[in-house]
Amino acid sequence: MAAILTELRSSRELLINLTLREVRGKYKRTALGQGWSLLNPLAQLMVFGLVFGVVIKIQIPPGDPSGLKLFALWLVPGLLPWTYLSNAMTGGMSALLANANLIKKVFFPRSTLVLSTVFAWNVSFAFELLVLLVVLTIFGSHALLFLPVLVVFVVLLTAFALGVAFALAVANVYFRDTQHFVGILLQVWFYATPIVYPYSLVQAHGSGLIETLYRLNPMERFVTAFRNILYDGRFPSAGDSLFLLVASALTLVVGYWVFQRYEGRLAEEL
Numbered sequence: 001m002a003a004i005l006t007e008l009r010s011s012r013e014l015l016i017n018l019t020l021r022e023v024r025g026k027y028k029r030t031a032l033g034q035g036w037s038l039l040n041p042l043a044q045l046m047v048f049g050l051v052f053g054v055v056i057k058i059q060i061p062p063g064d065p066s067g068l069k070l071f072a073l074w075l076v077p078g079l080l081p082w083t084y085l086s087n088a089m090t091g092g093m094s095a096l097l098a099n100a101n102l103i104k105k106v107f108f109p110r111s112t113l114v115l116s117t118v119f120a121w122n123v124s125f126a127f128e129l130l131v132l133l134v135v136l137t138i139f140g141s142h143a144l145l146f147l148p149v150l151v152v153f154v155v156l157l158t159a160f161a162l163g164v165a166f167a168l169a170v171a172n173v174y175f176r177d178t179q180h181f182v183g184i185l186l187q188v189w190f191y192a193t194p195i196v197y198p199y200s201l202v203q204a205h206g207s208g209l210i211e212t213l214y215r216l217n218p219m220e221r222f223v224t225a226f227r228n229i230l231y232d233g234r235f236p237s238a239g240d241s242l243f244l245l246v247a248s249a250l251t252l253v254v255g256y257w258v259f260q261r262y263e264g265r266l267a268e269e270l
Contacts, residue, residue: 011109015119022120036211045085052196053189060198066141066233067082075140078131078195078223079231084125085219086186091117092165093172093179096266103266110263111256114169114248118162126153146229151227153236159248160218163255170262193219218247 053071062069095113096103103110104164129150143150151253184185194214202214204230214220221244225236 004078011112012058014108014114015115017120018116022116023084026120026124040083044079045076047073048079048196053261057202058197060199063141063232066143066209066231068136068139068231073141074227074231075196077226078193080128080132081157081222081226082126082190082193082195082219083128084121084221085157086190087121087124088118088158088161089164089168089182090179090184091121092162093168093182096169096173097164110266111166111259114165114259115162118165120160121161122154122158129154132230141230142233143230146151146233146235149235150226150229152153153222153229153244156248157222157237159252160222160244163248163251163253166252166259168256170259170266173266189217189219192229193217193223195223199224218244218251221247 049072053075058071060069060074063074064257068074071270092114095117096110099113103113133143133147133251168178168182192214199214199220221240225240226234228234228240
């Protein structure tokens with residue numbers, strides 16, 4: 001962890017410039033610009049809301065203690081963290097290949113490419129969360145009071161996403177099948193996480209082993225934590241918070257170690 005922080009400090013100017021490049025280039029020459037970061041999750045919300053909220057009519061629990069009971073407001077706090085993780089993973093995984101010419105010509109900390117890509121998605125994520133907070137406030141939620149707690153869990157999710165992205169970035173250089181495998185993994189992981197259905201369905205129809213496996217999924221805990229903060233209007237449980245702190249730190253350290261372990265031959269492999 002100390003090595004990660006040291007590298008961040010030593011290359012902060014380069015990291016800032018690369019992050020700004022990613023943010024500006026993401027929606028360059030588009031009519032809506034950053035507005036696309038809202039339209040994409042909005043389209044997903046409409047599809048999932050129609051299928052699971054209207055057709056299948058999944059019963060969701062009321063917010064405790066907020067009292068909210070609206071499928072869209074229940075779905076979005078779980079959908080946004082997942083969308084961020086998915087974008088950060090796929091973007092970070094491709095960061096080295098997309099900048100192959102730069103890596104082969106100039107020496108600089110290669111980790112800044114992955115960091116800048118993930119941080120650029122943080123900008124979109126923050127924008128989406130801000131809009132969601134405004135909507136929740138209009139519907140009578142007090143989620144704004146938990147803004148400092150929300151920031152803490154965004155940092156934990158960022159650390160988790162960075163760890164995964166670091167490992168996938170080098171894996172994608174050495175094994176180009178990685179991107180195809182990750183595409184399948186994300187589909188399975190999405191439906192293995194209670195995002196479009198409540199965890200109570202797992203408890204009602206699953207065995208003790210299934211419940212244990214669900215609870216070992218870090219994204220299940222992240223989705224629960226974000227729903228606690230935004231939909232319920234309360235603090236996440238101490239157990240979930242501790243689990244996510246350990247899981248995020250461990251994932252970041254292991255992912256960065258893997259990245260450093262194979263960073264030396266990146267130019268040759270590319």
